[in-house]
Amino acid sequence: MTAPALTDRRTTRTTAASGLPSRVAVLLIGALPVLVVVAAMRPVADPDTFWHIHTGQFLWQSHQFSGPDPWSRFSSLPWVLHEWLPELGLAGLFQLGGFAAVAWAQAVLDTALLVVAYLCARRHANPLVSAITALIAFLGLTGSLAARPQLVTFALTAVVVSVWIRTAEDGRPRWWLVGLGWVWACCHGMWFVGVLVGAATVVALALERRHSPRQLARLAAVPALSLVAAAATPAGPRLLLVPFQISGFTVYVDEWRSPTVHDVFFVAVLVMAVLTAACWALSTRRVPLTLVVLWCAGLGWALVYGRTVAVGAMTLVPVLAASAARLLGEDTPARMPRPERRLVLAGLVLAACVGAAVTPALGSGTGPLVPGGLSPALAQLPARTVVFNEYGTGGWLMLTQPDLDPVVDERTEIYTTQYMTAYTDALMARAGWQDTVERSGATVAVLRKEQPLSSALRADGWQVVGTDGEFAMFSAPRR
Known part of the structure; x- marks a missing residue:
């Protein structure tokens, strides 16, 4: 006679949770995409976006996925196009509408991530919890939002974690x-996140002994086959080694630094982790080991590098939502009602339309992180002129001034560590910088004005021949 009473109380709580606050949450998540897309509309500024566009143009023409680098005379290591699918898309957009079209896609994709976060949370919790979770997670993404292939990893991380939580349950x-893993491996170098999530979930289930050995073997086959699928992309088995190649160059790239509490996006992920732990502490229900393992993974991604904070945010989206639902005593929610799905979709479509209307106001310019105002002067230089450039301007130079030879670009993994060390020392005007500049054959330099090398070049007789914002263009003295 007690079971019906317990069921009634749970139903009452669930109904209350899905009342007016949840309706407000659904309306909010349907309206937010429009606000987000307007706020996200800005000129293309991320340095990596430019070389991704250039890579897509190269692939459309050559259909070459790996081999010697076709552009830089200073690179020494093989080049593997492991993010080719979104690069083709970026090149296509650039062909259609230039930087304005890329800026539109950048804003729409940023907005889509908010929607993905909500949908993945919604698989485990009511609309109100899902909306709150999505909003906090979006703050965690703000340090990494740009028109780059990494957006695919952010979206698919939340999807895969959500799916594996459901798999742990049933x-x-x-x-x-497996097929999704193949697509992921064609889009971004962090495709292995999906494999790790699957493997970690299987290990947690094995420790809990919730499933038979045969079931565990079937589940383990999914991440194993995903690994095989990654080796079967057009880039070939060499793709499996790319993450190890890149890891050796993180010291040279600012976004691979460790985050700090001064970074708002990092604090947002810490809040997600704390809220999840609070849900467990307040709940009387046993916490599945799967959620604990995935929580550790999300927090770990957030702590290790600034670039992976966003991965941690999207890992924690389903974990926080599922944990909050357990605290509220709610069962896994049924499929989203059709009106709610339509509202969320309508919000995203409307955001895309509003973004298209706002895009022309951006013009065809670029943001302040590249010296767009120096383009006319650079275009007057003879072909194959070597430019000693700031690290973050390499991709922009490759795309907009293809006849020039920048000494470095953001594809750090194609250069040797010895070369990158010498280049970094030269930027800081350390001992031996003259030899590095002379060996490069550079007769022009494009650097930030406050860069130590800028002062050293002036002292060595180089002349400032142009400026744009924080950047200056130098010409070598005639010896």
């Missing part, structure tokens, strides 16, 4: 994750 392998 023990059913989702074989379609």
